[in-house]
Structures are given as C-alpha cells and as structure tokens.
Amino acid sequence: MTKQNMPTVSLIGRTNVGKSTLFNKLTETNNAIVARTAGTTRETNEAPCYWQRRMFSLIDTAGLDVSTDELIDKKSIKQAEKTAKLADINLLMVDAKSGLLPQDKAYALMLKKLKKPIILVINKVDGPKQLNMVSEFEKLGLKEIELVSAVSGAGTGDLLDNIIDQLGDKAPVAELFEENEDFVNIAIVGKPNVGKSSLINKLADEDIAITSPVANTTRDTKDFTMEVTHKDKPLILKFIDTAGLRRKAKIKDEINTLSSERSMAAIKKADIVLLMLDAGEDITAQDKNITKEIIESSKSVIFIINKWDLVKDKDMKSDQLFIDYVHKSFPYLTWAPIVFLSAKTGFKLDRLVKLIIELHDKQNMKISNVELDKFLSYIIKRQSPRKKKGIKPPYFHTIRQIKTNPQVFEIKADQPENIHFSYIRFIKNKLRERFDLAGVGLKVFSSLYKPVKSHQTKK
DSSP states (O other): OOGGGSOEEEEEOBTTSSHHHHHHHHHTSOOSOOOSSTTOOOSOEEEEEEETTEEEEEEEOOOBOBOTTOOBOHHHHHHHHHHHHHOSEEEEEEETTTOOOHHHHHHHHHHHHHTOOEEEEEEOOOSHHHHHHGGGGGGGOOSOEEEOOTTTOTTHHHHHHHHHHHHGGGSOBOGGGTTTOEEEEEEEEOSTTSSHHHHHHHHHHOOOTTEEOOSOOOSSTTEEEEEEEETTEEEEEEEEEOOSOOOOSSOOSOHHHHHHHHHHHHHHHOSEEEEEEETTSOOOHHHHHHHHHHHHTTOEEEEEEEOGGGOSSOOHHHHHHHHHHHHHHOGGGTTSOEEEOOTTTOTTHHHHHHHHHHHHHHHTOOOOHHHHHHHHHHHHHHOOOOOBTTBOOOEEEEEEEEETTTEEEEEEEESGGGOOHHHHHHHHHHHHHHTTOTTOOEEEEEEEOOOOOHHHHOO
16 A cells, blocks of 8 residues: 555644654654653654554654743644644544643644544543543543553553544555464453453463564553464464553543443454453452343353462362353353463463464354255254244244354344244354354344245356
C-alpha cells in the first residue's frame, strides 16, 4: 500500500501533554524528540503504526503554544487544522494532571467543525488521584474517550483497539504479518487479584521449552506478546490482561465498572478466553457473570485454577473434586478444559501454552461435507428433535461448516423455527465429542432448506 493510500491518524493537542511520548510508544520508535521543555516538536513527525496485524500512519503535530498572556496561538491552530482535515481519525490529547484548559477547548471546537472521528486521549492517568480529576473533560462533549499513561504504556492497547475498530477495512494488513504468520488473541479474565497480572509476568520471564519471547511488541503494560514455532511456522500469542482503564461516553468513577467493561471488550476480540479462578476461594456470582459474555460470544475457553500450589493436603482426588465443583458452578461450560497451575511459580505453565496451541489448531480445523453428513445421520438416530403437540417437527437435510476460527455451522431444515435451543446445544456438544473440539466455542444456526429445482441443475 502506498503512503498516499495509507489511513492516517493525527495527534492533536497543546504543548507538553505527552504527544511525542505517545507517538514513540505507539510507533515503537524514537522519531519524536521528548523533552520537558514545552514546544519541542516544531514540525510534524510521521511513522507507521502496527496493531492487530493492521497498520496505519500516525502523525505527531506541533503542540499549541501559549503566550505569557495565555492567548491562543492562532498559527498553531491553523497548522493543526490542516493536518486534522486530512486525517481519518483525530486524537485530541489532554493532560489529566493539569486539567481542562482553554487551549483544550479551542482544539475540541476546531475538530468538531471538521466532522471527522475524534478520540479524546486523556494522558498522565497514573493513579487514583488523576482518575478522579478526569471527569471535568466531559465538558468537551466527546463520546470516544481513552485513558492512558504514555510513559508506562498503560491504556495504549485499548486506544489502538479503538483506532483499528474505527478504521475498519481502511487499515490494511501489515506486510510484516503476511508471511504465513498466525496470530492468536488470548484474553485473561477473572476477578481482581486472582493472578492475571502474575500470569502475564511469569509468561514474560519464564523460559518455556516450546516458546521464545520475541522483541517487546507490548504497547500496554498489561499485555504480553510471545512467539512460538508451530508446524515450522511462527505463531504469535498475544495475552491480554483485562485489568486496566477503559471508558467510553461518560466518565465514571467506579473502577469495578471500568474493569468489567474492559473484560467484556477483551472477550469479544479474543480468539481464546482464559477464565482464571482462585483455588483458595469460592466461586462467586462475579465469576459466573463473566461467563455470560463467553457463552453469548461462543468463545473458546480454558479454565485456569490458579494458586493450586497453595492448596494444602492435596491428594489424587483433589483435582477431580475441584473439576466437579467447576462443572457444577458453570453447567454450560463443562466442555472447557481445566488447567491447575501457579502463576507465581510457573507450575504447569508449559501445559497451558500447549493447550492454547491445541485449541488454535481445533479452531482452524476443516470438516468435510461427507463427515458432516455422517454426523447428522448419527445424531438424529441418537436423539431426534423434540416433538410438540400441534407443531410440525423440523426435518434436517444438511449441516455444513460455514467458516473456521470461529467454528460456524449451518443446519438446513424444514421448519427451522421449530428447532428448540436445547437441541442446538445438543448438536454443539456432539460436534465437540465427534470431532475432538473440546474447549472450542461453536456457533450453530439453522435456516430454511430450499431444494434445488431440476432446471437449476441443468447446464
């Protein structure tokens, strides 16, 4: 893709809000000079940015200067406006520590007039004190809001997710990902303090035999990317810790709400979800609530029982007793594998990585029509659809694999509207059983069978 066709994202904001630091963090370069002196960036910097196998061009504009009498520099506004007009998305960057200033309002007003997508990026949110100060930025009236720390990288993964989502098909697949390289997004979800960050840290530090960490591609301190060699090809595993700051529309003060929102967003984007539980604590309603999104999104899932090393007086029956407890607590996820490990010591960490790779292979497995025809005949003989008085039972004609990763199947039937949801669940369970798809999230839907007329088959 030529530079002229590359989608562009501009960084707009007054001096010293951290634009150059964020630019360097997102592009993984040191193209922009970073200094404490306001107005260090005199000209625009531009560099490619890569995320989720996609790319776009990021532009760091000169900061808005302010004279001693705090009059807005009209020349800087004009320069920023010129860049913003050409951009596909504009990032308006502000400083949580200094609060909302007249210059921020001037930039917001200018960007709104352009009627281009705007993301308000609130920088320097490094702790609860700054988090409590950001509510005043609601006055700018911008719906898309991301909280970041450009220095540490916190929140930048969410910002990049938002950018890629808004660019859509405009963002091309990056050339560096086109060489038969596979990519797996893995969301780690669970209650606070269950050990999600410890798992990320251990994955980063642990020398796992089948893996080799690649150069730091992490843009968020809570994310970790590693590379494994699988079937003589590179396989990129991106682990996403769902702890962090993310908010859209109105800014709320409840950190639990923020964590929940990010967990839901991470689950939707994930290929595989790791649901972490604490071996020393009871399963709660909060744990069960997380699974609703997993089930609704038909995601592949692995249960992680963390801190297993701390459980006292374990014996051969301990594992099975806990498995039974998990199955009883999550009756619709009994098909998900369970790994007992210690995120702190690394116990069974290699088993987890191997299981993730196995699930990835299963998600991409193709099943022939011949095999599916045999399968359909088998399940109908095993258990035919439920009959209701006065309602004609559905008649199944075919089941076909529509796509992989995620695995999607379509049933062609007469009276498909009469197929009970419990029978769809039965089909999913039998698909996992017949084709070794344990742990794989499946989508199965039905549609009306339309027979091919004789004249349509003639050439």
